[in-house]
Amino acid sequence: MDRQTPQTPKTAVKAPTRKIRLRPFWRDTIFMFVVALAVVVLLRGFVFEIAVVEGPSMDPTLHTDQKVLVLKLPRLLKKTPKHGEIIVTHYPKPHDKDGELFIKRVVALPGDILEIRDGIVYVNGEVNAEGYHEATHQKTFPPTEIEEGQIFVMGDNRAKSFDCQNFGPIDMDLLLGRAYMVLFPLNEMHVLKHHSD
Numbered sequence: 001m002d003r004q005t006p007q008t009p010k011t012a013v014k015a016p017t018r019k020i021r022l023r024p025f026w027r028d029t030i031f032m033f034v035v036a037l038a039v040v041v042l043l044r045g046f047v048f049e050i051a052v053v054e055g056p057s058m059d060p061t062l063h064t065d066q067k068v069l070v071l072k073l074p075r076l077l078k079k080t081p082k083h084g085e086i087i088v089t090h091y092p093k094p095h096d097k098d099g100e101l102f103i104k105r106v107v108a109l110p111g112d113i114l115e116i117r118d119g120i121v122y123v124n125g126e127v128n129a130e131g132y133h134e135a136t137h138q139k140t141f142p143p144t145e146i147e148e149g150q151i152f153v154m155g156d157n158r159a160k161s162f163d164c165q166n167f168g169p170i171d172m173d174l175l176l177g178r179a180y181m182v183l184f185p186l187n188e189m190h191v192l193k194h195h196s197d
């Protein structure tokens with residue numbers, strides 16, 4: 001009779017259990033909110049701004065209470081605006097107050113000679129009137145060569161605009177950006193036409 005070798009009993013090995021912790025829903029929600037807020041702050045700081053039109057100075061192109069999307073990137077890249085471009089800028093001293101902004105159109109650039117006679121604007125000897133609302137007024141501005149780093153801006157409704165006609169050329173360092181489109185009211189949403197486009 002064969003002798004059987006006794007078998008060693010097998011010890012059962014229990015697989016380690018992994019504990020899965022679920023983070024509270026409110027914690028993820030707050031995290032996503034903070035990230036979204038940070039993105040918006042960065043975008044508004046470096047990419048865009050929302051400006052509100054006040055007053056009749058840009059009639060008929062823009063009117064009171066319209067909200068305009070302003071692109072800051074061209075100014076951050078130190079790009080010089082073009083003739084006819086609609087820009088948003090700070091007022092020069094001493095007309096600045098509480099960081100107030102104003103929206104106007106670029107009429108003259110560095111090297112241009114600008115003159116206003118009896119309300120008619122001349123740039124380099126040529127009448128600059130195309131596309132603008134010419135109301136009756138008698139404003140004058142002596143022939144002036146725009147210096148490097150400066151621009152001359154005016155409202156489209158020149159008779160009712162407080163702009164470079166009143167305080168002279170402004171430094172480009174004051175520019176906030178280029179007005180790109182009207183966002184509100186929704187039924188008036190459209191991309192703005194720049195005469196340089």
